[in-house]
Amino acid sequence: MEKENEIVKKLKNFLKENLVRTTVPKERRIFVYIKKDALKDAVKYLVKDLEFKHLSTITGVDLGGEIEVIYHMAYKGSIVLSIRLTVSEKNPSVPTITDLIPGAVLYEREVHDLFGVNFEGHPDLSPLVLPEGWPQGVYPLRKEHKLEHLREMTSKK
Amino acid sequence: MSYGSTIKVPLGPQHPALKEPGNFLFEVDGETVVDVKPRIGYNHRGVEKAFELRTYIQNIYLAERICGICSDAHTTCYTQAIEELLGVEAPPRARYIRVIIAELERIQSHALWVGIAAHEIGFDTLFMYVWRDRETVLDLFEMISGNRIHYAMNTIGGVRRDIHAAMVPKIKKGLDFLEKRLKYYLDVVQTEQTILKRAAGVGVLKPKDAVDLCALGPTLRASGINNDVRADDPYAAYDEVPFNVITHDGCDVSSRMLVRCEEMLESIKAIGYALDHMPEGVIRVRVPMKVPKGEVVSRVEAPRGELIHYAKSNGTTKPERYKVRSPTLGNIPALCKMLLGGYVADIPIVLAGIDPCFSCMDRMAFVDVKKNKGWNWTMQQLRRKYAKK
Numbered sequence: 001m002e003k004e005n006e007i008v009k010k011l012k013n014f015l016k017e018n019l020v021r022t023t024v025p026k027e028r029r030i031f032v033y034i035k036k037d038a039l040k041d042a043v044k045y046l047v048k049d050l051e052f053k054h055l056s057t058i059t060g061v062d063l064g065g066e067i068e069v070i071y072h073m074a075y076k077g078s079i080v081l082s083i084r085l086t087v088s089e090k091n092p093s094v095p096t097i098t099d100l101i102p103g104a105v106l107y108e109r110e111v112h113d114l115f116g117v118n119f120e121g122h123p124d125l126s127p128l129v130l131p132e133g134w135p136q137g138v139y140p141l142r143k144e145h146k147l148e149h150l151r152e153m154t155s156k157k
Numbered sequence: 158m159s160y161g162s163t164i165k166v167p168l169g170p171q172h173p174a175l176k177e178p179g180n181f182l183f184e185v186d187g188e189t190v191v192d193v194k195p196r197i198g199y200n201h202r203g204v205e206k207a208f209e210l211r212t213y214i215q216n217i218y219l220a221e222r223i224c225g226i227c228s229d230a231h232t233t234c235y236t237q238a239i240e241e242l243l244g245v246e247a248p249p250r251a252r253y254i255r256v257i258i259a260e261l262e263r264i265q266s267h268a269l270w271v272g273i274a275a276h277e278i279g280f281d282t283l284f285m286y287v288w289r290d291r292e293t294v295l296d297l298f299e300m301i302s303g304n305r306i307h308y309a310m311n312t313i314g315g316v317r318r319d320i321h322a323a324m325v326p327k328i329k330k331g332l333d334f335l336e337k338r339l340k341y342y343l344d345v346v347q348t349e350q351t352i353l354k355r356a357a358g359v360g361v362l363k364p365k366d367a368v369d370l371c372a373l374g375p376t377l378r379a380s381g382i383n384n385d386v387r388a389d390d391p392y393a394a395y396d397e398v399p400f401n402v403i404t405h406d407g408c409d410v411s412s413r414m415l416v417r418c419e420e421m422l423e424s425i426k427a428i429g430y431a432l433d434h435m436p437e438g439v440i441r442v443r444v445p446m447k448v449p450k451g452e453v454v455s456r457v458e459a460p461r462g463e464l465i466h467y468a469k470s471n472g473t474t475k476p477e478r479y480k481v482r483s484p485t486l487g488n489i490p491a492l493c494k495m496l497l498g499g500y501v502a503d504i505p506i507v508l509a510g511i512d513p514c515f516s517c518m519d520r521m522a523f524v525d526v527k528k529n530k531g532w533n534w535t536m537q538q539l540r541r542k543y544a545k546k
Contacts (some may be wrong), residue, residue: 026241028453054384055371056456056465057482061456066473069498072454072465077389080454103371103490106195110486140206147210152204156348 004079007050014045030081036094042083043097044135046073052081057096058107060115061142066094067115087117089142096122114141160187168504170199175508177515181496188500193493196485200515207480213239213313213448216476221307223481224517226269229262230459231466231517232311235338237392238455238468239313240450249436251315252394256431257328258301258310259393259457260424264335266460267375267417268511273341274414277506278355283345290338293331300324315441325432332425339425343418356411360495360507363408372491373484374462376472376511379413383408386458397434400427408427410510417512428477446474461483461512483517 004024008070013018018038023031034042046052056072063086069082086107087094094120107121109128118138119125127134140150164184170178178199184192198290204223208216219227220235233255240247247255268291275283283534302308302318309314320328321544341432362372366382377384383403387395403419405412451468471477488511 025453031452035538056463057467057480057487059478059480061469061478070467077384077386077463080456082454082467091436100341101371102369103487105490106486107482127198129194129201131198131201140203143367147206150206 001029002148004028007075007081008032010050011042011045015042025138027081030079032083032134034083034085036085036087040083040095040097040100041084043073043100044088045062045081046081047100051075053101054137055101055104056080057109058111060117060141062089062141064100064143067117067142069111069117070093071097074120092117093120094118095120098122113139116142117138159189161189166501170196175505175513175515177513179513180503181508183496183501183504185501188502189499190496190499190504193496195489195493197489197515197518200518206480208476210475212446214446215475217312218309218481220481221309221311224483224514225306226266226514227262227459227464227517228307229310229460230457230464231260231483232309233259233393233457234457234459234464234466235468236311236313238453238466239448240444241453241455242274242451242468242470243313243444244449245314245442246446247315247393248439248442249394250438251399251440252258252317253398253431253435254316254320255393256395256398257310257428258308258316260428260431261294262308263299263424263460264421265291265298266512267421268294269487270417270460270509271346271414272507273509273512274356274410275352277353277509280349280351283342283352286338290335292491293335297328297331300327306377313336314440314444315439317441318434319440320435328432329429332428336410336422336425338420339418339480342420343415345417346373346414353411353416355503355506356409357407358409358411358500359503360410360413362491362495363504364406366494367408367491370490370494371487371489372462374458374460375413375416376405376462376488376491378402379416380408384463386456386463386490389454392457394431398427399433400424410506413510426542447472448476459519461485461514462487483514485511485513485515485518488513490519 006024014039016037020033044055052073052075056074059070061068066086067089068086070082072082074080108122111117112125113130119142166183180196183190189315220231223231223439245349268287271283272287273426298308299305362380364380367531368375379402383402383404388402394455400423403416405415448470451491455466467480469478492511
């Protein structure tokens with residue numbers, strides 16, 4: 001776990017008070033909780049200086065009132081560092097990281113579709129996975145939408 | 158040659174290049190592709206929402222059905238995630254069996270791809286030959302698990318069926334046959350002009366682009382980047398079973414063929430080793446129904462590349478959130494890059510080049526567009542129907 005702890009230490013030094021907390025549950029897994037405003041700096045630092053060049057995916061989680069956005073990044077394919085932040089459910093907005101990692105383009109669109117998180121500066125946030133004619137403002141993976149509700153909505157034509 | 162103006166050509170969702178639905182809006186200048194916009198989601202089944210509504214046991218069967226080709230990769234990823242949340246480990250013998258099944262699956266998936274690639278470039282003889290030989294693996298699966306496609310081998314805490322001593326010589330015999338055939342195909346894809354003319358220098362993905370666009374699996378390795386979850390982040394028994402990570406630096410469709418063909422040969426070696434070194438003992442441990450609060454990131458090298466699952470539990474019998482990201486979605490940005498500047502005629506083979514699997518990719522939201530009653534049985538209805546027999 002030496003490498004993992006070293007990465008955590010470097011991140012702490014770089015992000016200072018913008019870093020909320022970190023956990024290293026096991027080998028090759030790191031979770032880092034950061035403040036929203038520090039996202040761009042943190043990702044830039046991870047990509048440029050720590051060689052976390054690969055973005056595995058972006059996960060959205062509905063925490064009830066808040067949406068958590070988790071960026072799973074990989075270090076030379078081996079250590080997975082999940083950098084995470086929360087945004088309010090009413091106005092969920094995060095800066096895009098597509099300028100730093102072009103491969104994030106579809107992952108951000110997916111989270112936008114399913115959780116309604118607005119990625120500021122993203123080149124094209126048109127629906128990626130939801131069908132044409134899907135009602136605006138309905139984000140199916142939010143907990144408020146029960147299965148029956150979604151089924152009713154989609155069967156109405 | 159440029160015509161000075163461009164036209165937009167929508168291809169799909171139903172189109173001749175692929176057997177699964179996906180829409181690509183191409184902007185072409187004469188014969189050259191200058192822009193491409195992907196539109197996916199035609200295979201929505203709402204798997205992620207469905208995970209939240211089912212128990213951990215039911216979810217094994219759901220994970221199995223995310224994909225028809227790499228079903229074992231998804232259940233391996235799922236079961237090892239839940240095992241980690243529970244704090245249990247699969248017994249050593251189960252871990253070896255997982256490797257054997259995963260590698261057999263890699264062989265049949267790559268063989269399927271080689272056949273499709275041959276078909277896309279109009280070389281149907283190779284397509285028929287490869288698919289005939291692929292049957293060997295499917296027959297082995299039938300012998301081991303009773304099923305040719307959804308083998309349902311994994312369960313939380315181990316595997317469901319053992320590989321008995323009597324099966325070992327049969328598996329080895331099948332693999333010997335495959336090895337001979339694969340060596341022949343490896344020679345064919347390197348020397349046959351029909352293939353070289355259509356695959357060499359086509360669908361180029363430079364190493365820097367591959368990394369920037371977060372490409373995965375054989376697509377990434379064919380651009381010369383050494384990256385394989387089995388080696389980098391070992392799971393199951395991959396820390397004990399030796400194998401080589403295959404890379405080629407041609408960056409084109411031809412390299413992708415080479416990588417996949419050589420990977421199949423590596424898989425045969427790995428299975429041989431695992432069969433010879435399988436530890437004795439139980440194949441599964443019993444686990445409780447309730448999973449304590451926690452979260453976990455689980456990764457597997459599926460035949461198409463890195464597969465990542467994220468699980469969050471809340472102390473009940475059902476997960477709070479379950480996220481699946483299949484390799485195909487990760488390769489779409491790289492695919493768009495490969496298509497740019499290429500010829501319209503090369504679109505099918507470049508599309509097929511990443512080995513796309515739309516069922517895997519489109520699993521996220523719940524969309525029940527057209528209800529087909531025969532398929533919408535509830536668990537209770539099914540239980541009632543089959544319990545009588």
